[in-house]
Amino acid sequence: MVVVDGTLGAGGHAREMLRRILPGGKLIAIDRDPAAANAAKALLDAEFPDAKSAGAIRIFNASYRDLPYILQQEKLESVDRILVDLGLSSDQLADRDRGFSFKLGGPLDLRFNPEEGIPASVWIEREKEETIANAIYQYGEERFSRRIAKAICLRRLTDPIKTAEQLTDLIHRCVPGKIHGRVDSATRTFQALRIVVNEELKHLEEALKKFPDLLAIDGRFLAISFHSLEDRLVKNAFRDHPKLERVTKKPVVASPAEEARNPRSRSAKLRVARRFM
Numbered sequence: 001m002v003v004v005d006g007t008l009g010a011g012g013h014a015r016e017m018l019r020r021i022l023p024g025g026k027l028i029a030i031d032r033d034p035a036a037a038n039a040a041k042a043l044l045d046a047e048f049p050d051a052k053s054a055g056a057i058r059i060f061n062a063s064y065r066d067l068p069y070i071l072q073q074e075k076l077e078s079v080d081r082i083l084v085d086l087g088l089s090s091d092q093l094a095d096r097d098r099g100f101s102f103k104l105g106g107p108l109d110l111r112f113n114p115e116e117g118i119p120a121s122v123w124i125e126r127e128k129e130e131t132i133a134n135a136i137y138q139y140g141e142e143r144f145s146r147r148i149a150k151a152i153c154l155r156r157l158t159d160p161i162k163t164a165e166q167l168t169d170l171i172h173r174c175v176p177g178k179i180h181g182r183v184d185s186a187t188r189t190f191q192a193l194r195i196v197v198n199e200e201l202k203h204l205e206e207a208l209k210k211f212p213d214l215l216a217i218d219g220r221f222l223a224i225s226f227h228s229l230e231d232r233l234v235k236n237a238f239r240d241h242p243k244l245e246r247v248t249k250k251p252v253v254a255s256p257a258e259e260a261r262n263p264r265s266r267s268a269k270l271r272v273a274r275r276f277m
């Protein structure tokens with residue numbers, strides 16, 4: 001069995017898949033973040049030395065949308081499983097140099113691959129107020145997007161926003177009520193900027209179009225999403241693609257016990273589709 005982990009992260013899913021497909025199977029694993037790809041490679045190679053020597057673990061620093069080229073390079077015509085576990089990893093969230101966590105602060109970068117594209121601090125420095133407002137509204141579903149964009153543009157006239165702390169502080173001043181329920185009011189704007197600088201939805205849309213053709217008949221496509229924008233794309237693609245049928249009509253969500261163990265799982269939705277023709 002050949003399985004693809006399109007979002008390797010710390011290798012948790014990859015490890016579980018390897019336990020089920022070895023010996024005899026092969027894992028293709030991909031992460032856009034070079035640090036994540038390298039760290040997970042070291043861990044998996046050490047844990048599965050026989051699979052490593054047999055060439056059964058293949059790790060790539062790329063976007064999952066490049067899977068068609070990766071399979072060509074690996075001389076594979078089709079695969080049996082493809083998993084994408086979208087968004088960012090706990091390691092990225094905890095890394096102060098990346099600015100993913102407004103709680104930890106750090107430079108306002110937000111890129112999965114620090115060598116690709118521009119940091120979020122540069123993006124908000126360059127773009128028009130209207131573009132910033134639209135992005136925060138569209139990708140963060142933030143009601144106060146215009147107010148936040150205006151504040152960013154006023155602030156940058158005298159003092160460019162370079163850090164996650166500066167942006168968080170500015171948002172807290174613009175949005176009434178710092179915390180809504182369990183969610184900090186900065187969450188939505190950070191999500192929006194992360195989606196923009198990484199072009200996340202574009203990569204996902206490309207994958208949803210291309211991946212069904214890469215699956216063997218009866219192969220499965222699994223996607224875990226963490227917000228409604230991603231989940232909507234996955235849901236529609238799994239429902240409408242002519243070669244796919246849904247294995248899950250409703251998304252699978254974490255049990256209360258899992259949520260208690262792993263609070264980040266509370267917004268995760270897993271959908272599964274099968275290639276039937």
Ligand SMILES: C[S@@+](CC[C@H](N)C(=O)[O-])C[C@H]1O[C@@H](n2cnc3c(N)ncnc32)[C@H](O)[C@@H]1O
Nearest residue numbers: 007009010011012013031032033063064085089
């Ligand atoms: C939620 S984490 C995955 C965690 C992983 N499933 C595990 O068990 O440790 C998401 C990972 O996907 C990566 N990522 C995000 N967009 C990507 C893309 N377009 N292509 C490849 N990797 C991507 C991020 O860098 C991050 O490491």
